[in-house]
């Protein structure tokens with residue numbers, strides 16, 4: 149694992165809290181066994197009916213957000229699905245993101261789209277805290293344990309999203325056999341967002357990988373930018389959580405349909421032309 153001193157203090161605190169949290173719940177009877185809703189199929193369905201494949205994130209707060217959203221997460225999740233989200237992500241980290249495993253369970257019971265568990269899983273026992281369709285493993289935080297954790301998650305039935313931030317981490321994810329990879333535009337050392345991160349890593353991702361652009365996507369133009377750079381799907385939290393989640397989701401989901409409808413789409417075309425140049 150990377151030198152912890154390089155991480156933002158908030159991230160260091162998140163990680164030490166994650167290590168202290170016990171994995172399985174007291175009532176859990178050993179490893180979970182999940183029958184997952186198929187994430188790739190859900191993303192393809194969205195694409196087929198003209199929606200930008202979007203994973204909308206229930207994120208009550210975060211180290212980079214001011215204040216927190218106290219509404220019922222289930223109502224927020226239902227709004228996201230009504231707005232066209234192909235899948236959902238639910239934070240289960242309690243101390244810094246206001247999440248909980250109970251919230252995830254309630255959300256997953258209420259919707260029929262795949263649900264990603266967003267947490268800082270660093271050891272196998274944490275996988276048993278709750279069932280979800282997809283689980284996140286962050287390459288930077290799991291280090292050399294990535295292949296074992298990936299196998300442990302798959303043994304339980306989970307689909308796995310492996311998060312990377314640069315080409316070295318991408319190489320490690322591919323070596324470990326990841327088939328769904330997210331490139332996080334937020335740098336965990338500084339917590340700043342740069343959409344150029346996805347653009348620099350994406351050209352090196354093989355075509356058969358499901359590639360997800362994560363973080364910092366705030367507008368339909370950002371959606372188009374990430375799609376032009378090769379994103380099969382987008383993971384969006386803050387921009388959706390800020391205000392009317394259903395309307396916010398719909399606006400991003402329709403970003404391409406509306407661009408196509410517009411007559412003056414020369415700016416869009418320019419973006420695509422440059423980003424499609426092989427790098």
Ligand SMILES: O=P(O)(O)OC[C@@H](O)[C@@H](O)c1c[nH]c2ccccc12
Pocket residue numbers: 205207266267268286311332362363364365383384385386387
């Ligand atoms: O709120 P944003 O900028 O749209 O980002 C969503 C998501 O990518 C972000 O919450 C995230 C990406 N990777 C994580 C790992 C843990 C916790 C959170 C995250």
